[in-house]
Amino acid sequence: MYTDYDVSCKECDVFDGLEMCDNCGYAVCGHPACVSSFPHYKNSVWSVCNSCKEIVLKKFKPYYEKKIEASPETEAVMALLLLSN
Numbered sequence: 001m002y003t004d005y006d007v008s009c010k011e012c013d014v015f016d017g018l019e020m021c022d023n024c025g026y027a028v029c030g031h032p033a034c035v036s037s038f039p040h041y042k043n044s045v046w047s048v049c050n051s052c053k054e055i056v057l058k059k060f061k062p063y064y065e066k067k068i069e070a071s072p073e074t075e076a077v078m079a080l081l082l083l084s085n
Helices: 050-059 072-084
Strands: 035-039 045-049
Touching: 035 050, 045 050
Parallel strands: none
Antiparallel strands: 035 045
């Protein structure tokens, strides 16, 4: 029986909307065919419906880590630590 409180998934139209798309705000069921999840700040998850997925992916920027040069002293200490185990 349908009531005003029932929420259906935007993608598959199943009345099981457990998550909310963080981009458009519509309900999604959480099935991998309907939603994609990405890591976010402070170990949270950012869920996006597949309709918004391409829009969001275009906004991603690559992340490059800085390579830190190790000094000879640091390499010697690391070698000793490895040998002690």
